[in-house]
Amino acid sequence: MTANKERIEQHIELLGQFTATPGQGVTRLTYSKEDLQARNYIKEKMAAYGLQVSEDGFGNIFGKLEGTLKDAPSVIVGSHFDSVPNGGAYDGTAGVVIGLEVAALFQELQLTPDYPLEVLAMVEEEGSRFGGGLMGSRGMMGVMIEEDFTAVADKDGILATDAMAAIGLDPSKEKIRRPETIKAFLELHIEQGPILEEKGIRIGVVEAIVGLVQLEVTVQGRAGHAGTTPMDRRSDALVSAAQLIAAFPQLAKETGNGTVITTGRLQVFPNGANVIPDKVVFSVDIRAGKEEHIQHALDRVKELVASHNGVDGIHTIADQLMSIEPKELDPEIRGLFKNISEELAIPYCTMNSGAGHDAMVLSDFTACGMVFVPSKDGLSHCPEEWSDAEHLADGATILFEAVKRLAVE
Numbered sequence: 029m030t031a032n033k034e035r036i037e038q039h040i041e042l043l044g045q046f047t048a049t050p051g052q053g054v055t056r057l058t059y060s061k062e063d064l065q066a067r068n069y070i071k072e073k074m075a076a077y078g079l080q081v082s083e084d085g086f087g088n089i090f091g092k093l094e095g096t097l098k099d100a101p102s103v104i105v106g107s108h109f110d111s112v113p114n115g116g117a118y119d120g121t122a123g124v125v126i127g128l129e130v131a132a133l134f135q136e137l138q139l140t141p142d143y144p145l146e147v148l149a150m151v152e153e154e155g156s157r158f159g160g161g162l163m164g165s166r167g168m169m170g171v172m173i174e175e176d177f178t179a180v181a182d183k184d185g186i187l188a189t190d191a192m193a194a195i196g197l198d199p200s201k202e203k204i205r206r207p208e209t210i211k212a213f214l215e216l217h218i219e220q221g222p223i224l225e226e227k228g229i230r231i232g233v234v235e236a237i238v239g240l241v242q243l244e245v246t247v248q249g250r251a252g253h254a255g256t257t258p259m260d261r262r263s264d265a266l267v268s269a270a271q272l273i274a275a276f277p278q279l280a281k282e283t284g285n286g287t288v289i290t291t292g293r294l295q296v297f298p299n300g301a302n303v304i305p306d307k308v309v310f311s312v313d314i315r316a317g318k319e320e321h322i323q324h325a326l327d328r329v330k331e332l333v334a335s336h337n338g339v340d341g342i343h344t345i346a347d348q349l350m351s352i353e354p355k356e357l358d359p360e361i362r363g364l365f366k367n368i369s370e371e372l373a374i375p376y377c378t379m380n381s382g383a384g385h386d387a388m389v390l391s392d393f394t395a396c397g398m399v400f401v402p403s404k405d406g407l408s409h410c411p412e413e414w415s416d417a418e419h420l421a422d423g424a425t426i427l428f429e430a431v432k433r434l435a436v437e
């Protein structure tokens with residue numbers, strides 16, 4: 029049985045319309061109007077494919093196809109459905125759509141699994157609204173505790189729990205997913221890099237995912253008049269922040285081993301053209317394949333930030349928002365994906381992921397596997413993000429076969 033390319037393409041296209049920035053990529057922030065539109069679409073399709081639909085206390089969406097075995101753990105297929113600002117239509121969404129496609133294939137074949145199948149659409153993987161990232165998966169697996177969640181707010185001070193209620197979600201619902209209720213978690217994702225396309229290969233079987241640390245650095249200076257304040261009497265927060273950020277690429281290079289450091293978000297206060305910046309807040313995202321390299325780069329970043337503290341009236345703080353160590357994915361599931369690809373004569377290669385994924389969180393609690401499909405020109409986290417529906421259909425067929433072998437005795 030092969031997946032339905034047209035059905036996949038249609039889901040991607042329709043979900044891509046739920047964006048706050050039409051014509052400028054997909055901006056779908058967690059618990060926003062666009063979240064609600066996508067949520068309703070996903071729930072409607074889950075129901076249409078015969079799944080029992082539910083949402084947890086974070087707003088993660090579950091669609092369950094009961095199995096013949098009572099109270100047996102589920103094989104879960106899914107990903108996230110939030111986005112980065114002005115992102116693409118495939119990051120996360122493709123994995124949710126493939127979950128829907130697997131459910132549709134079970135329905136078409138009137139196939140009842142022995143272990144339940146669940147399709148999962150998770151919230152706030154990107155951290156675009158509430159910072160950190162992997163919130164839906166960390167929440168449901170209890171990695172982020174209740175009181176931390178109730179304190180979570182966006183940059184406008186809107187609490188996550190209030191934002192949930194504003195779109196009709198109930199934060200008091202059950203939050204924790206007990207690990208013993210999960211047999212395996214499978215995630216299809218776009219590669220978000222150039223390797224598969226350059227190799228001319230359709231499927232990547234992911235072996236490991238880099239670890240990452242996210243910091244928020246605050247540089248506190250003193251506001252002043254741009255015209256009347258002599259240069260030697262300034263505590264300019266933006267000059268200090270700029271010097272720090274400009275030093276990160278060299279730090280990453282010195283750490284080596286593929287270590288990357290990125291500042292993607294920066295806020296200047298009060299942000300007036302004729303005002304010496306009083307305060308700057310910026311993000312630092314550090315990644316590497318080995319924990320020791322992440323730690324080395326993190327130590328160097330913290331040292332550098334601290335070196336500006338107390339100099340010329342500048343004060344600096346580095347807050348750690350989230351960290352997750354590198355993760356190896358389940359060898360048996362990797363082997364399953366390889367065998368199925370060979371049986372179906374679908375060219376594949378093994379590879380590591382430079383992007384973070386919800387599977388990193390779940391892999392501490394259950395067997396996890398990921399399959400990548402090529403990203404055109406290796407682009408992602410931008411409106412140009414695109415993957416071929418043929419490749420997505422290949423991925424769906426592989427995941428469908430894998431679910432059958434994991435869930436049907």
Ligand code: HGY
Pocket residue numbers: 153154161382383384385
């Ligand atoms: O940042 C990442 O790697 C993922 O897109 N959240």
Ligand code: MN
Pocket residue numbers: 112119154409
């Ligand atoms: Mn992403």
Ligand code: MN
Pocket residue numbers: 108119120153217384385
């Ligand atoms: Mn993603």
